[in-house]
Amino acid sequence: MNSEHLQIVKELLHSKISLQNHSYPEYYRIYNNKLKVSYLVKILDNSTQQYNLLLQLQKEYQYLQELSNCEYIVKPIELIIDNNSTYLIMEDPGGLLLNHYIPAKGLQANDAFHIIQQILNALKFFNKAEIIHKLINPYNILIQPSDASIRIFNFQLSAKVNKKKPADNIEKIYPEYIQYFPPEQTGKTNITIDFRSDYYSFGMCILKLLCGHTIFSTPIKDRFDIVTYILSCEINPYFFTNLGIENKYANILNKLLTKDKEDRYPNFVEIEKDLHTAFHKKSRTSVNIEIPNFSPDLSILTEKYYNFGTVSVTYTKAVRTVGKQNIPFLLYVNGSPSYGKSSFIEELRKSSSYIKNELFSMYCYEDRFEYKPFIGISKLLHSLFSTLQHISKSKYNELVENIKNLFHINHLDYSYYEAQLFFPKAKKKNNSYLGKIRDNKSIYIEGYIKILELLGNLEYIVICTLDNIHWGDKETAEIIQNILLKSNSKILFILSFNPDQV
Template identity: 25%
Template sequence: MSSTIAGYNLLEVLYEGAITCVYRAKRVSQSDLGSTVIIKTLKAEYPTVNQLNQLKHEYQILQDLEIEEIVKPLALENYGNGLALILSDFDGESLAKAIATRPFELKNFLQTAIHLAAILAQLHQQNIVHKDIKPYNILVNPATGEVRLIDFGIATRLSRENSTISSINGLEGTLSYMSPEQTGRMNRSIDYRTDFYSLGITFYEMLTGQLPFLGTDALEIIHSHIAKTPVPPHLVNSEVPEALSNIVMKLLAKTAEERYQSTLGLKADLELCQEMLQTGKISLFQVGEFDLFSQFLIPEKLYGRDREVSLLMSTFARIAYPQDNHVNAGKTEALLVTGYSGIGKSSLVNEVHKPIVSARGYFISGKFDQFQRNVPYSALISAFQSLVKQLLTGSETQLAQWKTKLLAALGNNASVMIDVVPDVERIIGEQSPAPELAPTEAQNRFNLVFQNFIRVFCSPEHPLVLFLDDLQWADAATLKLLDVILTDAETGYLFLIGAYRDNEVSPSHH
């Protein structure tokens, strides 16, 4: 990147991420010489349509917001092959820089924390969920204590949205500050309370100088967000009063229902701490007493399905944890979920996301279509295409390991797999065509190759959960292949879950 953007000289980098850069810059036009702005640009020389749309989306959201503490948009300009979002400047530094250069005194922490709670209160009142609260997106003026919130690239206007399992590189947000539900591994939708969790991580860092979860591996960090309780801040830094530590821990609750339910409740607790500090010291009190439900939200829990959830969990545990001496440990198991359309079969199955992450397993899914019954293996192929796409986001070392495993398993028949899951070729390279065979032999060969292919992904390190929905519309070839896989003594660490509408399956259906 050059030191200029049309009409502006770049002064300093405020933030540099994988996709975007944020700069402070000075105008060079004669009419407005010397005034500074903040510029957000895309790093790629040829940005994707999605990246360009994100900047347009951010400009639109900021235009509609009338909140003083939000940095105002001035223009969205063409720059190279992409766009540059021009924002009004705020004489401050990123909170991340402040955390790195000096510890936060309690007085300064509470002043900044109360400002942030007030900003979130205004955002949430306008049904805006930021989804990327972190120190890099918070500007603070050290002299005045004023605070500004930036980077609305993934903010949403929805009061609630669903998050799906995607590859690590496809997750929206910043992994270290991401709420459990935002990882897509919790079978919970995202609402305004995701911002409370990210704010809790930010507060934790301000008070202790470190993140609550320090893993270097992406799956390890996701597992920590979902399943591990962080060490309370007052045990990391003895200068932090226990009451303030309890506020942070409430923000960091794993389920949204256990966090603060309103920014007003959070702000009230922080202001109480501030009042106590001004008159002496912060004493222990019951946090959350001033918390009120600012919005009516139905808790996301599967009521009346405890037995079914328990069955799913225990079946997965048998497959994933052979060291616990389970019967059938490490074997292949299948479980069928039946019921009418809309009864919640998929929601029930999605409850296993959490233990899958804990076991560092893979969860893939495919759905049969009544209008594609003439397309053999459609749901299976869809599921494994998504898995291969996940693998392709790995490091060069990881890809080399997968290449070795796949070539060893597929041998001279590797091209048979490439024909149905084309992205496999991106891992193992171009392969010689397999010999032509008569239809029956070709079918048998395909079943054998697919068996070998599946075994590559089923291991003690990475158990595999395969969810196939709407099995009532499965084609005969898929059902035959599933029978072969499930009766294969050499395949283990595989949990096949099938869901079907029993009212649409006739007695003659096999």
């Protein structure tokens, strides 16, 4: 059988690169920049007559097909037996192995949680399909550095639930994999494998993400030494705190990595609940931050990531950085990216999982191609209404009245009120307000000043702008600075795509 994909793979075999994820048969990345094609390929030499490996490859393809709707796995293309070789061809999502991505001392908690949440979502999907992965570890997870999205692969040992299967022969499994094995998967116990076995491997991944290593602080190459340690290691919360893990995470790890699977979490609901509690626990202590002078230094959050080359990456990174501060704020994003509007908004939505602040609201409106700036303003105000309800009722009502009085209206909708009041020089055309606003910066500034005056009621503000025409020059910055100095806000970051222009 000869397919278009197989033909391309064969032509590019000379350029194949091993993923080095310790799998056999190996996974290769095969790509050609000119043809703009890239595959992940697993190739089995049939002449070796290792029928068990052929069966593994066929099952792996079967499981990939069953899970093809899961966004967290590498997508299968086809399995082809051709002459003396069998090819498992998959889409290449790009990225690098998670094991190569994690720094020696682990990731920041917020960054780790984004990855942890994705792995958990994948495991929930596997659960519904009644598939136990059995090789959940950073060597079998690809991650995109730009947005930290992951794809899981290598289902060669996977099995269906309730299907009796002999223990895997650890002599044929790489030591790097075995350190993520639960006791029941080592072949040294009489305990059956089920979903809770993947929970154990998941817990070991969390440990690796948080501190840079598993329960093995130093590498052990001998398979049987690894198994002996897994079976003898006394797991308790103190074990993890001695590794520098905070108590709130140590308690979760203790319930995931306990040797007796009956003592592990019984389901995903409890795991997810405890993870969200631990990673999003809010500090009730007050935060005192000096008001910085409004200067080009305020753009440093994006400048650090500017070389990533795309708007979405730059802003996702910036939002995550700001979000790590445990302070309440409103985030207002305006403008539309030139690198694909929908993908940008999706990136920001992903990054919102990093925000642990008490007050968080985000709306990105798209005006570059659709000319709808007023919808954005109105939705911003609706966001204010919903996110400010945690403050005192009197202050909330006061802010609502201020907004109504400013607009001279009794309600807010998504039509033309804000166009008339924020941009009085704009002209109506075919029930919408077009072009001229974009050509007159002072009109834009006039509206945004009024917004900033309202935002002065908030304790903290973060504003991102993609369109430098609004405030990408000294004149605009000075106007905004004067407004801010008179406001009650304690801190403001204005993040511009081009750091040199703010």
